Amino acid sequence: MTDFTMLTDAAGVATITWDVPGRSMNVLTLEGAEQLRRLFETALEDRAVRGIVITSGKDSFAGGMDLSVLATMQAEGPEATFEGIMAMHRLLRLIERAGMDPKTLKGGKAVAAALPGTALGIGLELPLACHRIFAADRPDAKIGLPEIQVGLFPGAGGTTRLVRKLGVMGASPFLLQGKLSDPKAAQAAGLIDAVVADPLAAARDWVLQAAEGDLVKPWDARGYKVPGGAPYSPQGFPTFVGANAMIAGQTWGAYPAPKALLSAVYEGLMVPFDTALKIEARWFTHVLMDPSASAMIRSLFLDKEALEKGANRPALPEARVRQLGVLGAGMMGAGIALVAARAGIAVTLIDQDQGAADKGKAYTQAYLEKGVKLGKTSEAQMQEVLDRITATTDYAALSQADLVIEAVFEDPKVKAEVTARACAVLGPEATFASNTSTLPISELARASTDPARFIGIHFFSPVEKMALVEIIRGKDTGDAAVARALDFVRQIRKTPIVVNDARFFYANRCIIPYLNEGARMVTEGISPALVEHAARMLGFPVGPLQLIDETSITLALKIAGATKAAMGAAYPADLAAVDALMERMAGEGRLGRKAGAGFYDYDARGKRQGLWSGLVPEGKGRPDPDLHEVQHRLMFVQVLEAVRALEEGVLLDVREGDVGAILGWGFAPWSGGPFSWLDLLGTPFAAETCDRLEAAHGPRFACPALLREKARRGGRFRTAMAEAAA
């Protein structure tokens, strides 16, 4: 395959065009890199070539490295990885020097990058090695280095070059948060040099007129000093002291990549540029060899993409949604209407009275107005989206709907009523979905005229922010309904998992025990601060006690009541203490954040103050357990539910279990998800830990047969990253 081609024009400009066949966006393979190297060397040797432009044949520049390259490197081990990275450094350094004498800084040919659109990862690292970067004026294009979000950091010189270009403070949002910018913002930040209508023409003009000094990178010039100061300069020292604290604080110490990134930066700034690249390669290799990085890449990139592309979609014709009905214009209904309308779908938003329906539509308006204020949305775009939403009380308006989602009050009677009313007007091909988070789909389906077309589509709150959608297949749900739900989720650009119908489905089934375990530890006299910090240090976005406050103690009691009613005598005895605590809190009016008091105290504006001092009985008289004990309890109580869901056939695909956990409730993203985490621990150790926890804390930690079986054979739940990438 030819990924790169070169054409030299009469003026002496060699244009190297990157255009990977059969892909909508360029990604770099080792073969591609080799082609680029050969073409570049040819251009350097060719006396007729005065300047070189690197561009793309697509409407974007490049999406990054081909992940299978990383997967292969990872599988081959540290030596091969380091050598592979160093080869990439040599290529980019060849481009950066472009024939210049490194001692005299004389000679060399001008090299410019022309970016027609999005440039991510290596798609920006390659331009950063050029002498000038021109980007097309396209607000929809994204420019940046998102590697940190999948557990890596920019390892093809992006880290070393960007820090030397912008200084530690300037580069940190791009390296540490993976911040992406549109071309104008990228130019303002100093990531690229110019935003123009025709970047290719501008790049050609520039290479023909570039002066010798234009080709010397600041870090190759004599007397270079990094902006903001090196680690042991008076200016730089406090920056580095602070950077360590900020990274530790922001990540709660849970992720390996930001630490490695900072080490590469710190060590790199004390040595010459080429040595710094070598150090960057060593740290990148170190991170790629960290099991957390492979787990994150696998779950957050490979698996997520596979699920979004319909990995578990029944093989039926495309069933896109053109018209959507939403029943109930409360917070969830309004959010669903918003994301659907933004995706170009016509929405009928129905509520009991016009005022409530209008209020639901106003949610979209308020959301879009924020975008207009920030300059991200135009007035015209806002109007276009709003025009797609019809707020009404009239069920007849649903007659043309392809899909109806009910998001009314969590009461089977209310749900049955709206289901019947909608089914009365729906066409024979239409799908009816419930957004219930707790009620069994198969039972709700009874109110439908056709249970085969009845399905669960469980959104998470807030809908516009949460990436996961849990699709629940009821007992009688047909494949067509599943295909329709998956196509809809794809339209609104979220990530789906498909699970079978069982109490609390998948996500809530795992979250509820997490909340209960947190509360239970408080009842045991463990410091609430330790419980909350232990969760944050595992990478959870909020601790269990804070999460209970957010979702309210009222809901916790309601769930406990419903579960008790459903389970009868089988209701776990070890929940009694938790239920008693919740009742005590409810009795004192501490119903959660909205009530202004819960596990935490809140100020008048609802801002969290500190943990409630009445939570721990005076003189509890026993020292806190080890941090790891608390963390194991919080992790296993969720993870074992995931394993049981898999055993019971509620969950059908471990990929969905991992991706769903991270996107659905923020399960320790560094671990790659519950199943990846068990593999990280090693299943034999995981099973032993279950036994120990069961003995100490009760049967909820009993090792499921599936885990026991894996442990016996030293087996894994997940395949290696290289297989996932293949």
Place this chain on the structure above:
Amino acid sequence: MTEAYIYDALRSPRGRGRPDGALHEVTAVALGSQMLDAILARSDLPGNGIEDVIWGNATQAFEQGGCLARTTVLASDLDESVPGLSINRFCASGLEAVNLAANQIRGGAGEAYIAGGIECMSRVAMGSDGAAVAVDPTVAMAHHFVPQGISADLIATKFGFSRADVDGYAVASQQRAAQAWAEGRFDRSVIPVTDINGLTILDHDEAMRPGTDMAALGALRPAFQDIGEAMPGFDRVALLKYPGLERIAHVHHAGNSSGIVDGAAAMLIGSKAFGEAHGLTPRARIRATARIGSDPTIMLTGPVPATERVLKAAGMAIGDIDLFEVNEAFSSVVLRFMQAFDVDHGRVNVCGGAIAMGHPLGASGAIILGTLLDELERSGKSTGLATLCVASGMGAATIIERL
């Protein structure tokens, strides 16, 4: 085994560690060599009468860099045949110098040493020599580095010292220091610093604020709250190590922390034979020495394990010690020491300490040991223990017995 004895102990007055401090005009070499010369003169020793000079110094950069000990020897009346060794155990450097000298003598490596330390904090800024522990992520992040003030506040939080507790301790330090000066308890040890013409530059501890009361201290803002809670957020780093605490209570400020000052101190340490050869009478025996490492995040709790270790080395119990000198880096450090051993404030830092008189980092260990010796002699008591907390989680301790 040869025993090691203290024959003499002296120190400079401590000048405010700012450009308007009296000792700001005095170089580290001049300040240090005056201490060495005073030792030689007071004991009437020849220039080659000792084996080595061991000099503690925490910030070994600029004029304090390049082996200040050797430079100071060359600037003093000592012979060039005496070499000079600069050491760094941060705040315990001065005590560590004495301990090293004593243990060299006990091990048979020479008969006499001058040991002590110096810190010209107004001239060579703390931290200006760099410190990988604070910036290298492989250490700083892995071991949860926080600045000392955060550690001091962490001690107060973890061991339950309120703002009133730490302020109350500081008021007592000021009162005791003022009384000690008024009664002339430092007269034997303090050597006025002079200029090249012999004119006195400073003859008293300049940083004391004898009138300090609870109301005055209560008006001061906590010094470490901003770096703890806002930028860059060191509290979170500390809580990663101490997750059972909900938050750090910020109670320390300039008034209940040690003062930044310029100062130096020196001791003459020798064997029994040395004293006999030069007609000198030993003042105290160095009974035991100890050094320990501890958690670098809470950092300043080292005096507790260092004391346990030195007591064990001496075969003694806490009740065998008559007087303690525990360096007043921060109020909470001393409060924690007294809490851990249940010792009465009446036996600890009876002449005040670094909160009142200042803490010239590399010199303080030798200063407090000298103060301890003076006070044992004045009060007729026999056994004393000096200990200091040390940056990066270390500690040092020494037990002396008056003869």
